[in-house]
Amino acid sequence: MVKRAAPKPRRRLAATPHRHEAGRCLGILRELSDFIDDELPDDICLQIRRHLGDCPHCEEFVASLRQTVSLCRGNPVPALSANERALMREKILNAVRSR
C-alpha cells in the first residue's frame, strides 16, 4: 500500500487573466530555476517568496516547475542486459581492430 501525502489545497486563482503586474512576474520567471535549485542569494529568495505569497499564479507556476523537474529526475530508463554488454564490447573491439 503506497502512502500518499495529503494534497495541498490549491488556492483559487483570480478569475481575471494574469497580467504580470509591473513586470514583477516576468522578473520572477527568469529566476525560477536558480530559485528551486537554491542557487540565489538569500535576499533575492526572500523577495521571490514574498511575491509568491502575493501571487497565486506565480505560486502555482513554481509548483508545476518543481513537479516537472521531479518528474524528469524520476523518469526511469531501461538497463542493458549482460548479453548486450558483452556484444557491444565485442563490436567495439572489432571496430578498433578494423579501423
Add this chain to the structure above:
Amino acid sequence: MRDRFDTLYKDHVDLMYRYANRLCGEAEAAKDLVQETFLNAYRGFNRFRGDAQVSTWLYAIASRACLRMRRKRKGAPERELSLEEFIPSSEGEFHLQIPVEGLSPEEALQNKELRQALNAAIDKLPKKYKMVLVLRDMEGLSAKEAGTAMGLSERAVKSRLHRARLFVRRELSARGLAEGTHEPDHE
C-alpha cells in the same frame, strides 16, 4: 591497453547507456552511440589528462558523438528558446494537466499518459537544450560538470537548463495538450 579499456568499459558502460538512451529515446540508436563513445574513448585514452572525472570525459565524448550522429537523423528542429514564449496566457497553463500533487515521481510516472507526455516533451526539445536537461536533471551532473561535458560556461548551462525546464513544463500544461504536442494513448 586492453585491460585499461576493459576496466573503463565495465565501470562506465551502464552509465553511458543510460545517458545515450535518454538522448536518443530508443535502444538501437543508444547502443550505436555507446559503441561510438567507447571507440572514441579507446583511441583517445592516452590523451586523457585526468583534469576531469573519467565519467565527465565520457559524457563529453558521448555528447559530441550524439551531435554528429543526430545531424544525420531527423530530430527536433534546432532553434533558440526565448523566455517570452513560456509566459502563460490562460488559466490552464499555470499547473500541470495531469495532477501529481502528493505523489512521488515514481508513483506519478506509473500513469502511462503522463510518462508518454513527459518523454514526448523531452524529445521535442532542440538538442542543445535536451542535452543540458538530461545531464543536469536526469544524470545529476553539476552545472560545472555539464559545462565541461558540453564545452559551455556554467552560466550558459543554467540559461539553457532553465529554458529546457520551462519548455517541458509548458508541454505538460493545458497549453501543451491544446497545441497537440503529444498524442496520449488512451487505454
